[in-house]
Amino acid sequence: xxxxxxxxxxxxxxxxxxxxxxxxxxxxxxxxxxxxxxxxxxxxxxxxxxxxxxxxxxxxxxxxxxxxxxxxxxxxxxxxxxxxxxxxxxxxxxxxxxxxxxxxxxxxxxxxxxxxxxxxxxxxxxxxxxxxxxxxxxxxxxxxxxxxxxx
Numbered sequence: 001x002x003x004x005x006x007x008x009x010x011x012x013x014x015x016x017x018x019x020x021x022x023x024x025x026x027x028x029x030x031x032x033x034x035x036x037x038x039x040x041x042x043x044x045x046x047x048x049x050x051x052x053x054x055x056x057x058x059x060x061x062x063x064x065x066x067x068x069x070x071x072x073x074x075x076x077x078x079x080x081x082x083x084x085x086x087x088x089x090x091x092x093x094x095x096x097x098x099x100x101x102x103x104x105x106x107x108x109x110x111x112x113x114x115x116x117x118x119x120x121x122x123x124x125x126x127x128x129x130x131x132x133x134x135x136x137x138x139x140x141x142x143x144x145x146x147x148x149x150x151x
Contacts, residue, residue, distance in 0.1 A: 009042040019060035034059035050087040073112040079103040095135040103127035127151050
């Protein structure tokens with residue numbers, strides 16, 4: 001079996017994250033809005049399949065509600081992320097994406113009662129997740145993705 005990759009399409013991407021994380025002893029954390037920005041390469045394996053590695057800077061985290069002992073907190077987790085996605089194209093403009101995402105924590109902090117706290121020692125430096133998503137090509141150079149990342 002021969003696999004031949006065509007000339008890669010290189011691109012820039014930016015987007016919004018809506019992240020949340022369950023916390024031990026609490027299941028009422030709220031989602032936090034973050035962002036991601038980076039680059040991608042897309043290789044067409046054939047008419048129906050593609051490979052898309054990406055390199056992203058991604059801000060994730062969560063908002064924790066106030067308790068009787070402290071105020072509300074916002075936790076920011078900053079990652080360098082490397083998703084490697086396989087895409088199936090049922091149509092020319094639509095692709096179903098799936099694959100692993102490796103994340104490297106660059107910093108972790110919280111804001112609680114007006115103070116910033118370094119949480120880098122609490123969280124693991126390496127994260128692995130699974131990505132499932134849809135990509136829609138508006139034109140040759142512009143597209144929209146929606147994804148779910150479990151990690």
